[in-house]
Amino acid sequence: MTNVGVNPSSTNLTHEDSDEYxxxxxxxxxxxFRSDYVTYHIEDDxxxxxxAMASSEAKQWxxxxxxxxDSIVSNST
Incomplete structure (x- = not known):
């Protein structure tokens, strides 16, 4: 069974056109991203x-x- 009314040369042109970028x-x-980078360096840890032991927050450190x-010891790592 053949397709009636289909022209193979016209289908080839359509296929070639669709391959173009x-x-x-x-x-x-x-x-x-520089604004994020700046906020990253604001911390003064x-x-x-x-x-850390000489800072005013030595107790928290x-x-x-x-x-x-304690976490390392309890996890045996």
Missing amino acids: RWSKRARVVKD PITFKD KKAVKSYM
Whole structure:
């Protein structure tokens, strides 16, 4: 059974046209991540244990270190 009224040469042209790439015509929006980067560096956490113990928040740092160490011991890690 053959397709009546179908012209093979016209179907080939349609197939070739569909293979071409189409590029978007929308304007690209450039994302700026620098504002997040700046907020990341605002924190003034001490770098070393010595700095933490010399800070005005030494009591809280000692409590945090003890909690961390207790967690390590209880998890056997």
